[in-house]
Structure formats: structure tokens, C-alpha cells
Amino acid sequence: MEGVVVKLPSFPFLSPTISPSSPYSNCRLGFRRFSASLSAAVKKGSVSLGHSTRPDFPILHQEVNGSKLVYLDNAATSQKPTAVLKALQNYYEAYNSNVHRGIHYLSAKATDEYELARKKVAAFINASDSTEIVFTRNATEAINLVAYSWGLSNLRHGDEIILTIAEHHSAIVPWQIVAQKTGAIFEICSVLPIEDIVIWAHAVGAKVLVDACQSVPHMAVDVQGLDADFLVASSHKMCGPTGIGFLFGKSNLLLGMPPFLGGGEMISDVFLDHSTYAEPPSRFEAGTPAIGEAIGLGAAIDYLSGIGMQKIHDYEMELVNYLYEKLCSVPNIRIYGPKPSDNIHRAALCSFNVENIHPTDLATFLDQQHGVAIRSGHHCAQPLHRHLGVNASARASLYFYNTREDVDEFIRSLDDTVSFFNSFK
Amino acid sequence: MRKTMTEGVVVNLPSFPFLFHTVSPSSSNCRLGFRRFSASLSTAVKEGSVSLGHSTRPDFPILHQEVNGSKLVYLDNAATSQKPTAVLRALQNYYEAYNSNVHRGIHYLSAKATDEYELARKKVATFINASDSTEIVFTRNATEAINLVAYSWGLSNLKPGDEIILTIAEHPSAIVPWQIVAQKTGAILKFVNLDENEVPDMEELKEMISERTKLLVVQHVSNVLGSVLPIEDIVIWAHTVGAKVLVDACQSVPHMVVDVQDLDADFLVASSHKMCGPTGIGFLFGKSNLLLTMPPFLGGGEMISDVFLDHSTYAEPPSRFEAGTPAIGEAIGLGAAIDYLSGIGMQKIHDYEMELANYLYEKLCSAPNIRIYGPKPSDNIHRAALCSFNVENIHPTDLATFLDQQHGVAIRSGHHCAQPLHRHLGVNASARASLYFYNTKEDVVEFIRSLNDTVSFFYAFK
Numbered sequence: 097m098e099g100v101v102v103k104l105p106s107f108p109f110l111s112p113t114i115s116p117s118s119p120y121s122n123c124r125l126g127f128r129r130f131s132a133s134l135s136a137a138v139k140k141g142s143v144s145l146g147h148s149t150r151p152d153f154p155i156l157h158q159e160v161n162g163s164k165l166v167y168l169d170n171a172a173t174s175q176k177p178t179a180v181l182k183a184l185q186n187y188y189e190a191y192n193s194n195v196h197r198g199i200h201y202l203s204a205k206a207t208d209e210y211e212l213a214r215k216k217v218a219a220f221i222n223a224s225d226s227t228e229i230v231f232t233r234n235a236t237e238a239i240n241l242v243a244y245s246w247g248l249s250n251l252r253h254g255d256e257i258i259l260t261i262a263e264h265h266s267a268i269v270p271w272q273i274v275a276q277k278t279g280a281i282f283e284i285c286s287v288l289p290i291e292d293i294v295i296w297a298h299a300v301g302a303k304v305l306v307d308a309c310q311s312v313p314h315m316a317v318d319v320q321g322l323d324a325d326f327l328v329a330s331s332h333k334m335c336g337p338t339g340i341g342f343l344f345g346k347s348n349l350l351l352g353m354p355p356f357l358g359g360g361e362m363i364s365d366v367f368l369d370h371s372t373y374a375e376p377p378s379r380f381e382a383g384t385p386a387i388g389e390a391i392g393l394g395a396a397i398d399y400l401s402g403i404g405m406q407k408i409h410d411y412e413m414e415l416v417n418y419l420y421e422k423l424c425s426v427p428n429i430r431i432y433g434p435k436p437s438d439n440i441h442r443a444a445l446c447s448f449n450v451e452n453i454h455p456t457d458l459a460t461f462l463d464q465q466h467g468v469a470i471r472s473g474h475h476c477a478q479p480l481h482r483h484l485g486v487n488a489s490a491r492a493s494l495y496f497y498n499t500r501e502d503v504d505e506f507i508r509s510l511d512d513t514v515s516f517f518n519s520f521k
Numbered sequence: 522m523r524k525t526m527t528e529g530v531v532v533n534l535p536s537f538p539f540l541f542h543t544v545s546p547s548s549s550n551c552r553l554g555f556r557r558f559s560a561s562l563s564t565a566v567k568e569g570s571v572s573l574g575h576s577t578r579p580d581f582p583i584l585h586q587e588v589n590g591s592k593l594v595y596l597d598n599a600a601t602s603q604k605p606t607a608v609l610r611a612l613q614n615y616y617e618a619y620n621s622n623v624h625r626g627i628h629y630l631s632a633k634a635t636d637e638y639e640l641a642r643k644k645v646a647t648f649i650n651a652s653d654s655t656e657i658v659f660t661r662n663a664t665e666a667i668n669l670v671a672y673s674w675g676l677s678n679l680k681p682g683d684e685i686i687l688t689i690a691e692h693p694s695a696i697v698p699w700q701i702v703a704q705k706t707g708a709i710l711k712f713v714n715l716d717e718n719e720v721p722d723m724e725e726l727k728e729m730i731s732e733r734t735k736l737l738v739v740q741h742v743s744n745v746l747g748s749v750l751p752i753e754d755i756v757i758w759a760h761t762v763g764a765k766v767l768v769d770a771c772q773s774v775p776h777m778v779v780d781v782q783d784l785d786a787d788f789l790v791a792s793s794h795k796m797c798g799p800t801g802i803g804f805l806f807g808k809s810n811l812l813l814t815m816p817p818f819l820g821g822g823e824m825i826s827d828v829f830l831d832h833s834t835y836a837e838p839p840s841r842f843e844a845g846t847p848a849i850g851e852a853i854g855l856g857a858a859i860d861y862l863s864g865i866g867m868q869k870i871h872d873y874e875m876e877l878a879n880y881l882y883e884k885l886c887s888a889p890n891i892r893i894y895g896p897k898p899s900d901n902i903h904r905a906a907l908c909s910f911n912v913e914n915i916h917p918t919d920l921a922t923f924l925d926q927q928h929g930v931a932i933r934s935g936h937h938c939a940q941p942l943h944r945h946l947g948v949n950a951s952a953r954a955s956l957y958f959y960n961t962k963e964d965v966v967e968f969i970r971s972l973n974d975t976v977s978f979f980y981a982f983k
Contacts, residue, residue, distance in 0.1 A: 154617045160629040169631070172622035173846065181616050188609050188799070189582045193931075194600035197938075199921040200931035201588040203597070233661050233801070236821035236845025243820075265828050266845050269820030272833055282830060332846055337616070339661070339801030339848030358671075358697030359664035360938040366693045368712050368941055371700055383664025383694050384601065384794055386801030389851065459627040469621075469628035476625075476822035479830055 145403070145411040146499035152177040152399075153497050163467030166505050171310060171445050171493035172471050173332045176396070180335060183395030187388045195387055196361060196378075210387050213394030214377070220397045221308075221327065222318040223344050230343045230350070230377040231390055235309045236266035238328035238343035241380055242305055243270035245353040246326075246345075253279030258302075261483050265476045267307045294323045303349070309333055310443060313400075313495070315409040319344050331389065336396035340389035343380070350376035357382035408496045412444040415494055415503065419446060422507045423492075426450065426514060432484060445493035447475065453517045455490035461516060466509035573865070573873040574961035580605040580861075581959050591929030594964050594971075599744045599772060599907050599955035600933050601794045604858070608797060611857030615850045623849055624823060624840075638849050641856030642839070648859045649770075649789065650780040651806050658805040658812070658839040659852055663771050664694035666790035666805035667738075669842060670767055671698035673815040674788075675736075681707030683735045686764075688713040688721035688750075690743045690942045695769045699738060708735070715945065718896040720748035727758055734764040741773035745939045745953065746895030747878070747904040749773075756785045765811070771795055772905060775862075775957070777871040781806050793851065798858035802851035805842075812838035819844035870958045877956050877965065878906035884969045885910060885954075889976060894946060907955035909937065915979045917952035923978060928971035 150156055153175045158165050167175065187209070193202035195210050211226070218226040232238040247270075251257075257271050257280055275282060290306055297304045305326040311317050313334035319327055326349070330341040345353075355362055355373050359382035364372040373379050400408065417436055423429060428451035436442045449455060455472035462468040470492045474481045481487060492506060578584055581603045586593050595603065615637070621630035623638050639654070646654040660666040675698075679685075685699050689712050696710075703710050711729055716722035721739075730737075737759045742749050752768055759766045765787040773779050775796035781789055788811070792803040807815075817824055817835050821844035826834040835841050862870065879898055885891060890913035898904040911917060917934035924930040934952045936943045943949060954968060 155620055155630075158618070165630075167630070169621065169626065169628065172626065172631075173620065175620060176616045181613060184616075185609060185613060188604045188612075190586070192583055192601065192603060193597065194794075197933070197935050198597065198600065198931075199918060199934055200597065200925040201929075202583075202593075202595070202931060203600075203933075233848060234845040237819060239821065240819045240844065264822060265825055265833075266821030268828060269825060269833050269844075272831070273817070273820045276832075330846060332622075332849075337801075337850055338846065339799075339851045341845075355701070357665060357668040358701045359667065359694030360692060363693050363697060366696060366940040368689075369700070369710065371693070371697050382668065382697075383662040383803075384792060384800065386661060386848070386851070387794075388799055389801045389848070456627060463628040467629075469626075469630060471625070471631075472627055473625050478828040 144499055145407065145496050146415070146502070149177075149403070149497045150499070152179065154178060154181075156497065160467040160469070161464050163465070164505075166466070166468040166502050166509075168492040168494060168498065168502065168506055169469045169471050170495035170498075171333075171475075171491065173338075174313060174335050174495055175497065176335055176337065176392075177399050179399050180337070180392050180395045184337060184388055184392040187391045192388065194384055206387055209391050209394070210385065213390040213397075216394040216397045217342055220401065221312065221344060222320050224320060225347060227375070227377055228344055228347055228350065230345065230380045231385055232328075232341045232343055233339060233386070234332070234341035235307065235328040235330040236270075236341075238341055239266055239305065239307070240270045241343055241356045242326050242328075242345070243274045245356045245380070246303075246349065247271070247274040247280075248277060249354055251275075251278040251280040255280040256283050257281070258283040262477060262480045264307060264309070265478070267305075268479070290322050290324065294325075298323070310445075314405075314412055314443065316405040325349055331393040331396065334393075334396055335399060336393035337389040340386045340393050342393075345376070347376070350380070353380075355379050355382075359383045361385075403496065411496055412494060413441065415498060415500070416442055416444040416446075418500060419444070419492065419494065419503050419506075422503060423448060423510075426507070426510055428452070428514075432489060444495070444498075445491060447489040447491040449486060449489050450514055452521065453514065455488050457517060458490050458510070458513055461513045462506075462509055465516075466505070466512070468506055468509045470506075572961060573869065573958050574877070574964070577605075577865070577959045578961070580607070582606060582609075584959065588929040588931070589926050591927070592967075594928070594930040594967050596954040596956060596960065596964065596968055597931045597933050598957040598960075599795075599937070599953065601800075602775060602797050602957055603959065604797055604799065604854075605861050607861050608799070608854050608857045612799060612850055612854040615853050620850065622846055634849055637853050637856070638847065641852040644856040644859045645804055648863065649774065649806060650782050652782060653809060655837070655839055656806055656809055656812065658807065658842045659847055660790075660803045660805055661801060661848070662794070662803035663769065663790040663792040664698075664803075666803055667694055667767065667769070668698045669805055669818050670788050670790075670807070671702045673818045673842070674765075674811065675699070675702040675708075676705060677816055679703075679706040679708040679735060682733060683708040684711055684729075684731070684733045685709070685736045685738060686711050686713065686726065686729050686734055687738045688726070688740065689715060689945050690721055690746055690748070690939060691738065691740055692744065692769060692771070692938050693940070694938070695738050695740065695767075696941070699736075712941070715746075718748075718902065719746055719894055719946075720896050720902075721750060723751065723754070726755065730758055730762055730764065732762050734759070734762055736765050736767060738767045738769070740769045740771075741779070742770075742776070742905045743895065744772050744907070744955075745909045745937050745942055745951070747907050747909075748895050749903050749905060752784045752786065756787075760785070772907075776867075776874055776905065778867040787811060793855040793858065796855075796858055797861055798855035799851040801848045802855050804855075807838070809838070812842070815842075817841050817844075821845045823847075865958065873958055874906040874956060875903065877960060877962070878904050880962060881906070881908055881954065881956065881965050881968075884965055885972075888912065888969065888972055889980075890914070894951060906957070906960075907953060909951040909953040911948060911951050912976055914983065915976065917950045919979060920952050920972070920975055923975045924968075924971055927978075928967075928974070930968055930971045932968075 303325040312329040459472035767788040774791040921934035
């Protein structure tokens with residue numbers, strides 16, 4: 097048996113202190129801004145990306161519980177610009193029809209737009225061909241597709257699957273299910289850059305499945321540059337509708353994979369005792385697709401591309417540095433994950449705890465008294481929280497339509513919240 | 522040895538000569554003057570008052586356009602339905618006002634999104650008279666719902682030699698998941714053929730049921746034949762031997778009252794896009810006691826209780842079967858579609874469609890050399906509001922193309938996702954016109970006029 101074990105180098109500043117009693121404040125003053133080139137949008141005197149895009153998002157302009165909404169829950173889901181809502185509306189009002197097997201005008205148009213959306217996804221992540229894009233309900237289903245199709249037909253007893261302790265449940269549980277069925281084994285490691293992971297994995301003939309839910313919406317992701325074997329993402333996290341996501345799989349891999357869901361659309365011929373199957377991607381898309389939603393995702397990609405992913409990323413790096421710096425000033429706060437520096441980029445989110453205040457209390461007070469929307473809980477990462485020695489954390493997560501004022505308001509509200517709860521002690 | 526059916530129910534129907542027709546594709550199978558069977562005329566179609574089609578059409582923006590220079594006549598409803606403004610508004614309102622992730626959020630938007638999503642689930646439950654909303658699992662479509670039953674219930678309950686009974690008219694979405702599961706478990710698929718009325722043969726089905734039968738998978742309404750199966754009877758026969766019944770209700774739930782408690786169905790599936798709702802959402806109904814014992818299908822966030830490194834524990838149904846972020850907006854849109862349909866009333870919709878279906882059938886009979894598949898409508902045999910047909914010597918794709926390009930009439934041609942059925946009928950493909958409550962007599966008249974023109978055009982070359 098050829099068990100595969102990857103031994104990974106450890107990075108000192110990546111090891112979190114595990115003891116729950118350690119000092120909560122883990123911020124150093126004066127950490128360096130690392131963004132090599134300041135995006136023009138945030139130079140003093142010009143309009144920031146957040147300010148210029150906010151008018152496109154109707155939902156952001158409302159009051160919640162008597163306060164202006166400050167939406168900082170983007171890692172859970174993103175808001176949708178008017179352009180996407182218009183595309184969705186237009187589909188249903190003008191050419192809604194079933195795809196792929198129709199002759200008439202509406203059906204032909206719906207089919208064209210649906211397949212155009214597939215091409216847009218392919219171009220967005222630089223897949224070599226749109227046949228490498230399979231539409232799913234969300235990234236979770238995409239991972240299950242790889243697990244049930246590629247996993248069940250390729251994994252044998254003793255084979256090893258390596259994940260990180262920080263993986264989302266949607267990346268862990270499907271592989272637990274498949275491991276139970278095949279006898280494969282889990283290994284856990286710490287966080288590392290994708291391109292390197294892929295090189296190391298390919299050196300031993302292993303495949304890499306990249307969960308890109310929090311990257312595709314926020315930065316340029318190039319699957320050919322990464323040489324990833326599989327990559328998944330969800331539309332609703334990248335300004336697109338709910339109900340649609342995608343799997344990228346290298347052509348040669350998809351071609352070798354048996355079907356997952358069976359039904360109409362994915363077949364070639366249906367006989368009573370057996371069926372023959374379509375080529376990818378149709379092989380993995382059973383039944384009527386989420387047509388309107390795919391077209392909405394295409395519109396979201398148009399919108400994001402119109403801004404530019406590098407510009408979005410640069411702006412978010414500025415904003416997250418600002419968030420991190422400000423958050424550090426909150427008394428007795430513990431922020432999880434790496435400090436941003438020249439070498440370490442943080443995504444535009446911070447999970448944190450404030451000593452002696454339950455994150456759910458924080459989040460509730462922030463929402464009810466200040467209209468600030470953050471999330472609290474285990475964020476679908478129970479193993480990580482267990483490893484960090486906590487039950488739950490609070491999380492503020494940004495997107496390109498957030499502004500410095502949002503961050504200021506959040507910090508001000510958080511200070512007020514902390515004072516409120518500390519006054520009882 | 523097959524155990525004798527202890528409680529078979531046989532209904533001897535009086536014979537009607539016009540129900541027997543020759544199978545040869547060259548003969549015209551319509552007799553003039555067949556009886557209208559609709560017992561009570563819906564007031565909406567009484568002469569002089571506004572029909573349901575006319576009163577609802579203004580709600581459907583898509584219907585008011587021209588296609589290829591002609592007014593659109595949309596007769597492809599069995600493939601997908603159109604959406605009323607109320608549904609589009611609900612979808613729009615979700616995204617503009619309270620879009621947020623559900624179930625695990627504290628803040629205002631999240632709480633509202635969660636409430637509306639769960640309210641949509643309740644609406645589905647009420648619509649089909651499920652006893653509890655926990656019996657409703659949201660899926661992408663009916664196809665995924667059937668796969669859920671196959672992978673979850675099927676893989677953990679089927680053993681070599683167990684039998685699954687389907688009909689020859691089933692959609693691939695009802696056949697292929699069970700072929701996959703049969704390969705993995707050693708179960709055997711058996712198919713019921715058509716009787717002389719071109720409906721699945723209930724006598725043959727009864728005889729096929731034995732103690733080896735574990736599951737029956739049946740379409741409530743056939744998307745090709747227009748036949749309606751006696752689900753209540755099928756369920757009684759199945760339960761007598763301890764078999765379960767999975768009802769494919771894709772073509773029934775949108776068009777008539779469907780009551781899962783009356784039917785006593787074990788599983789039932791349907792798709793939103795066929796019932797005035799958005800794409801990307803469908804549902805599985807499963808009896809509570811069944812769902813509770815079923816292992817998970819898709820793994821991930823939302824469907825777990827606790828996640829450890831080497832194993833996880835799972836949530837109760839329906840969450841157990843809903844992994845990852847759901848199609849929140851789409852579920853809410855489906856809820857709005859149910860509100861819209863309920864506002865009209867499913868009985869009223871059904872009655873109107875029966876009138877229209879009879880009118881369509883009667884008119885279609887008058888087209889030269891036409892062969893309509895499925896049963897003739899009568900007092901005892903209800904046809905759904907669709908007709909699959911062939912015209913001698915004209916390929917259905919040519920028919921459909923000409924109808925679209927010259928007349929703006931949208932029908933479908935092909936095997937309608939029913940290859941085994943078409944093989945059984947001895948054809949490669951057929952054309953299909955399928956109606957919904959927003960169609961009118963004028964749509965049917967225009968269709969027939971266009972069809973006659975089309976047939977004349979192609980015959981001019983012969």
C-alpha cells in the first residue's frame with residue numbers, strides 16, 4: 097500500500113497559544129502596512145472603492161433596530177448589486193425557459209445565457225475550458241461531488257487525505273463520510289500557500305482540492321497558475337444569488353470520474369437496465385439546473401471584473417489592516433490568526449473574543465443597540481475552535497463595499513458594548 | 522414463489538369503444554364527438570365570463586412579447602412554467618431588503634432571512650398537507666430529491682435480490698438514480714408496461730408486487746402520455762407487502778390538489794420551476810419516521826451537530842439533508858409561488874386545465890395524420906393538460922422549429938426525458954404541447970392554426 101504522508105515545516109508565528117488563560121491582547125503597536133502599492137481609490141482626497149460601490153447595493157441603505165445598518169458578515173454571505181438583481185429579473189421576465197433540449201426561441205436564449213455564464217466562470221478563474229466548470233448548488237455540494245465521484249472510485253484502504261485544522265465543516269464532513277466507506281485516513285496540518293501545497297502534492301501523485309470560498313470573491317484566483325486539481329466556490333459569497341456554486345476540475349480528472357447524481361440531462365442513452373452518460377460537465381449536472389441563478393452569477397462576475405479583482409484585493413488589504421489596528425485597541429481582545437505583515441497577508445476578516453464576554457452577547461448587543469451585523473458561533477469550524485480552546489468567537493468580515501466609516505462605527509459600537517458588559521463586573 | 526396478493530383491489534371499468542385505438546402510427550386515432558367529461562364547469566370558463574387564463578395572464582410579464590415576429594404562444598409548461606410578478610417581487614425583495622445567511626446568525630437580517638426561509642418550508646408542507654414542516658427537505662430540484670432517497674434510504678435498505686418497480690414511462694431522473702443504486706446493492710429494477718389505453722398497466726403492476734418488492738417509483742402524472750395514476754391504490758398495494766412508494770409529483774403538484782396524507786405516500790418529490798417558482802429549488806417530502814432513520818447524503822455545514830477530527834454527529838431532519846448554505850432566495854420565491862397558486866385555488870386550476878386539455882385534444886385530433894400518445898380523455902380517464910404527438914412523415918423537430926420560427930409557438934420536441942417510453946412506442950421523438958392555467962382557448966386555437974399551416978408546408982414537398 098502506498099500511504100502518503102506530507103510532513104510540513106512549522107512556522108513559529110503560526111502557532112497560536114493554546115492556553116485559554118494567556119493574555120488576551122496579542123497585538124503589537126506600529127505593525128507595518130504591507131500593501132506594496134496603494135490603490136488609487138484610497139489615496140487621500142479621492143473616493144474609496146467602498147464609497148464608490150455602496151450605491152450599487154440597495155440593501156446597505158437601511159436602518160436596523162433604529163440604527164444605520166453596518167453589514168460586517170460578508171464571510172457568511174455577500175450582498176448583491178443592482179446589476180445582478182436586474183439580470184435575474186430579466187431572465188424571469190423575458191426568456192425563462194428550460195435549457196439544452198428545446199427548439200424554441202426562449203429555450204435557445206436561456207441555453208445560450210446559461211452556457212455563457214459557465215464561460216464567464218471559466219474565464220474568471222482562468223480555467224482552460226468551460227467544460228471544466230460544473231455548476232452545483234454551492235461549494236458544499238461541489239466538494240461532495242468530488243468526494244462521492246472521485247473519492248469513492250480512487251481511494252483505498254490506508255490512503256491518506258490531508259486537511260488543515262481550520263477547514264470548514266463542508267470540507268471535512270464529506271471526506272469523513274468517504275473515509276468511512278473506503279478506509280482512507282485523515283491527517284491534519286497547518287496553513288500554507290496553495291501553489292507550494294500543489295507542488296508538494298503532485299510530487300507524490302496526490303491531488304489537491306482547494307476550498308476557494310473566501311478567496312475567489314476577494315482576489316484574483318488563477319487555477320492554471322495554482323495548478324489546482326479541483327477548486328470550489330459559492331456564488332452567494334461573491335455578489336451572486338443563492339442556489340448556485342461551482343466545481344472546477346481539470347478536464348482529464350472530470351473525464352475519468354463516474355457520475356454522482358443521476359437523472360435527466362446527465363445521460364446519453366437510457367435503457368431499462370443501464371444508462372450511458374454524457375461528457376463533463378453535463379455528466380455532473382442532473383435535472384433542470386438553477387438557470388436564473390447561474391445567469392445571476394454571470395452578472396456578478398461581470399460586476400466584479402468591471403471593478404477588477406486586484407483593485408478589490410488591494411482595497412480590502414488596506415481596510416483589513418485598518419480594522420486589525422483598530423481592533424487591537426479594544427481592551428482585553430484576542431484576535432485569532434496571523435498578524436498582517438509584509439510576508440503575511442490576512443483576509444479582510446477578524447475572528448476575536450473579548451475576555452469574559454460571550455461572543456453571542458457581543459453580537460446581540462451590537463445588532464440591537466448599534467445596527468452592526470457580525471457573526472458569532474463556531475463559524476462552521478468546530479475543530480479549529482476546539483484547537484484554539486474556545487467554544488465560539490465573534491467575527492467581523494468585510495467586502496469591497498465596506499468603508500473606513502463602517503470600521504470606525506464598528507469599533508465605536510464594540511467599545512460601547514464592551515463597556516456595557518464590563519460595567520456588570 | 523410469489524405470495525398471492527391478499528388485498529388486491531380491482532375496479533372493473535365499463536368499456537368505452539373509443540378508448541381502444543390502433544397502435545399503428547399511420548392511423549388517425551381520434552373519433553369525432555367524444556364526450557366532454559368535466560362534471561362541473563368552472564365558472565371561470567362559462568361563456569361570457571373571464572377565463573382563468575385571461576384573468577391570470579396579466580400577472581406574467583414574459584407572455585406579452587413577440588418572438589420571431591409573432592405573438593409568443595408558450596406551450597412548453599411541462600418543461601418549465603413562467604413566473605408571476607408576485608414571485609419576482611418576493612425574490613427581488615429578499616435580495617434588496619434582507620439577504621443574509623440563515624440559521625446561525627444573530628443579527629437582524631439573518632433572523633429575518635431565517636424566518637422567511639423556514640416560513641417557505643411551512644408553506645410547502647401546508648400546500649401538500651404534510652403533517653409537519655420537518656417532513657420537507659429543500660433540494661435543487663426533484664432530480665436531486667430522488668437521488669437523496671436513492672443514496673440515503675436506498676443504499677441503507679436495499680439488498681441483493683430486492684426489487685424496485687417503476688413504469689416504462691418514468692423520467693430518467695426517476696430511473697437513473699435507481700440504476701446507480703441497484704448496481705451498488707444488487708437490487709433489481711422491474712418495469713411496468715403500458716396497457717391498451719397507453720397508460721401504465723395497473724394490473725401488471727399489481728401482479729409484479731411481491732414480498733421481494735421494497736420500493737415503487739411512479740409518476741403521478743406522465744409528462745409524455747398525460748396519464749394520471751391512481752396513487753392511493755398503488756400505495757395500498759405496496760404497503761400490503763411492506764414496500765415504500767416514491768411519487769414523482771413534478772407534473773401533478775403544479776396542476777392539482779396533492780395531499781400526501783390522503784395518498785399516504787412515503788416519499789414525494791417536485792420542482793419549484795414547474796410550479797411558478799424560481800429555478801434552483803425543489804423539495805422532497807418524506808414521512809417523519811423514514812427521514813429520522815435515514816443516514817445523511819451530502820455532508821457539510823448546517824447538517825452536522827458536532828464535528829470531530831475523525832467523525833461527526835448529525836442534525837435531525839430536515840437539516841440533516843441540507844448541507845451548506847441553502848438556496849435561500851429561491852426557497853422564499855417558491856413560498857411566494859405557493860401563495861399565488863393557493864390564492865387561485867388548485868381545484869379551480871385543475872378544473873380549468875381539464876376544460877382546456879379536452880379542448881386541445883379535440884382540436885388536435887383534427888390535424889391530418891396525427892397520432893396523439895396516451896389515453897383518450899373520458900369520464901373515467903383524466904388526461905393532464907398536455908399532448909405528445911407525431912404527424913406522419915414529418916419529424917417533430919421540424920414541426921417545432923417551423924412553429925417557433927414562423928408562428929412564435931413554443932412547443933418541445935425530442936424524447937422529453939423519456940427514452941424508454943419512446944422506444945416502447947416505437948418512435949425516436951415526439952412533439953409536445955403542454956398547457957398551464959395562464960393559457961387560453963385562443964392559445965390553443967392559434968396553436969392548431971399554426972400546426973395546420975406547418976403540416977401543409979411540409980406536405981407541400983411530398
